[in-house]
Amino acid sequence: MSPTAGLILCVAVIVTDVVHNSWFALHHPIRMDLYLSQIAFLLFVAFTVRTAWRGAASRTAAQRAAD
Helix, strand or coil: CCHHHHHHHHHHHHHHHHHHHHHHHHHCCCCHHHHHHHHHHHHHHHHHHHHHHHHHHHHHHHHHHHC
16 A cells, blocks of 8 residues: 555544544533544644655655666
């Protein structure tokens, strides 16, 4: 699997997980500390995925140039 595919899957997983848990929290009591830590991780991913994407793209380009 390529690094960019992994980044796409990472973003998809955390976004769908937070959306699902947000819906669940509206209908059932949940532990807020766990929910807030998940939102914090979503924010971390959102703020760092661009840097990781650039690194993955430059690494892929370097590997192509080496071949």
